[in-house]
Amino acid sequence: xxxxxxxxxxxxxxxxxxxxRPRPLGRRLYIETYGCQMNINDTELMEGMLAERGFxxxxxxxxxxxxxxxxxxxREHAEQRVRGRIGQLxxxxxxxxxxxxxxxxxxxxxxxxRLVASRDVDLVAGPDAYRGLGDLIDDLQAxxxxxGQTLLxxxxxxxxxxxxxxxxxxxxxxxxxxxxxxxxxxFCIVPYVRGPEKNxxxxxxxxxxxxxxxxxxxxxxxxxxxxxxxxxxEWDFPRLLEAVARVDGIRRVRFTSPxxxxxxxxxxxxxxxxxxxxxxxxxxxxxxxxxxxxRMVRRYTAAExxxxxxxxxxxxxxxxxxxxxxxxxxxETEEEFEATLELMRRVRFDDAYxxxxxxxxxxxxxxxxxxxxLPDPEASARLERLIVLQRxxxxxxxxxxxxxxxxxxxxxSARSEGDxxxxxxxxxxxxxxxxxxxxxxxxxxxxxGTTGVTFMGVRCG
Ligand code: SF4
Numbered sequence: 151x152x153x154x155x156x157x158x159x160x161x162x163x164x165x166x167x168x169x170x171r172p173r174p175l176g177r178r179l180y181i182e183t184y185g186c187q188m189n190i191n192d193t194e195l196m197e198g199m200l201a202e203r204g205f206x207x208x209x210x211x212x213x214x215x216x217x218x219x220x221x222x223x224x225r226e227h228a229e230q231r232v233r234g235r236i237g238q239l240x241x242x243x244x245x246x247x248x249x250x251x252x253x254x255x256x257x258x259x260x261x262x263x264r265l266v267a268s269r270d271v272d273l274v275a276g277p278d279a280y281r282g283l284g285d286l287i288d289d290l291q292a293x294x295x296x297x298g299q300t301l302l303x304x305x306x307x308x309x310x311x312x313x314x315x316x317x318x319x320x321x322x323x324x325x326x327x328x329x330x331x332x333x334x335x336x337f338c339i340v341p342y343v344r345g346p347e348k349n350x351x352x353x354x355x356x357x358x359x360x361x362x363x364x365x366x367x368x369x370x371x372x373x374x375x376x377x378x379x380x381x382x383x384e385w386d387f388p389r390l391l392e393a394v395a396r397v398d399g400i401r402r403v404r405f406t407s408p409x410x411x412x413x414x415x416x417x418x419x420x421x422x423x424x425x426x427x428x429x430x431x432x433x434x435x436x437x438x439x440x441x442x443x444x445r446m447v448r449r450y451t452a453a454e455x456x457x458x459x460x461x462x463x464x465x466x467x468x469x470x471x472x473x474x475x476x477x478x479x480x481x482e483t484e485e486e487f488e489a490t491l492e493l494m495r496r497v498r499f500d501d502a503y504x505x506x507x508x509x510x511x512x513x514x515x516x517x518x519x520x521x522x523x524l525p526d527p528e529a530s531a532r533l534e535r536l537i538v539l540q541r542x543x544x545x546x547x548x549x550x551x552x553x554x555x556x557x558x559x560x561x562x563s564a565r566s567e568g569d570x571x572x573x574x575x576x577x578x579x580x581x582x583x584x585x586x587x588x589x590x591x592x593x594x595x596x597x598x599g600t601t602g603v604t605f606m607g608v609r610c611g
Contacts, residue, residue: 177215179197179205179207180218182217184219185220187371191315191373194315194317196218196280216252217242219254220254221254223257223343224339228257251273252283253274254275256276258276259342262300262302274302277329277343278344279303282301304345309326321560323369332376336446336515337507338510344375349381349382352383360397363398370404371405372404376412378414387417391403391417402426402428403428404430408433409434413433413461415461419465421469422466431470435497438491438492438494441481472502472503475490478507478529480518480523500547500576552598552600554597556580556595556607558572558580559572559573559591559592562589569582569583579605582595582609595609596610
């Protein structure tokens with residue numbers, strides 16, 4: 151799955167102006183997005199569908215006729231933040247009885263009827279139901295139906311083919327190639343809120359890539375819950391990746407998140423062969439202990455995972471590897487936690503997203519015996535030990551890379567004035583002196599130092 155980093159994202163209306171202009175009555179749309187990149191892409195899809203009905207995005211909820219909160223359910227605190235935000239937005243409902251306030255996304259799917267029962271929202275719609283959103287909003291605005299509607303059907307086929315997303319500003323075009331997941335990892339809510347795996351047509355993905363190039367993007371990121379299990383007719387993921395990498399104008403292709411079991415020689419051959427495919431692989435391990443992996447239903451052993459790592463490093467030279475790991479999964483013993491530490495020492499990941507197990511209502515792991523759940527202090531201590539280990543490994547790796555010259559794609563201005571941030575092919579961030587007009591361009595930079603996580607550099611030439 152994509153890492154569960156929770157971030158609040160508010161995007162300016164197209165044009166980015168904060169000047170309030172007259173809009174057609176009832177068609178001003180404000181969307182706030184929480185969670186992973188898949189959710190950000192879903193917001194772009196919803197915006198695309200609603201734009202066809204005349205909706206225009208505004209950057210301030212106070213200006214909106216329709217407010218949508220696109221939510222994440224991956225962790226409890228993500229949902230708590232959304233609940234707090236729904237509470238804050240009630241003042242706009244009080245000021246404007248015609249306002250439509252909706253909740254979409256994974257939390258909407260998980261809690262639909264409960265959210266409606268709170269009477270704090272006018273509609274809830276799950277991730278497979280966005281095509282119905284426009285009609286529902288129209289009916290609510292026309293007072294043709296009662297407030298408190300739900301659209302929660304999970305669909306075995308809905309992949310929003312044919313919908314033109316309104317792409318967010320940025321230097322990378324994120325293209326969803328697959329929705330949903332056919333796995334049932336016992337800690338994960340995704341299959342229950344996003345339904346089964348649904349893959350898009352390769353020709354539609356290639357057409358979207360070409361349109362992204364026409365709009366000036368040179369980097370695409372292919373997105374799917376287990377992206378490398380992609381299959382559509384005769385097309386598998388290695389074939390799709392190769393075809394996207396060969397689209398005229400594409401200079402970089404990344405993909406996230408692959409499942410270790412679907413990392414094949416064919417995929418790694420494409421990564422090694424195609425200059426546009428970045429030498430970066432995110433490979434979520436979750437645990438280094440076989441019994442824990444079995445309880446998680448990850449469908450591989452630690453030895454099999456390590457075999458994939460060796461295979462990948464043998465085929466793709468200088469590959470940067472990252473991972474996700476969970477500590478204190480119910481029943482994890484001290485020895486099993488040590489096995490995770492040992493695996494991390496053995497692989498030496500360039501980066502890692504590390505979590506303490508957090509129960510999600512409705513997932514199988516919550517039904518494990520109560521005595522298996524580790525007390526908080528112990529679970530937190532394990533997470534801290536893993537973080538310290540990974541931080542040391544990461545610093546050691548990055549220190550060996552100081553002195554290299556790398557091509558970076560400049561992404562944005564850095565916090566320190568006069569600096570910009572760029573990303574190397576191997577997914578390392580570099581800060582160096584430069585103007586904002588470099589954003590979107592490729593620059594050769596010599597790495598002069600590291601904080602342990604990111605790099606400092608100087609522009610070459
Ligand atoms: S069920 Fe497993 S493979 Fe599917 S999204 Fe969740 S963690 Fe990833």
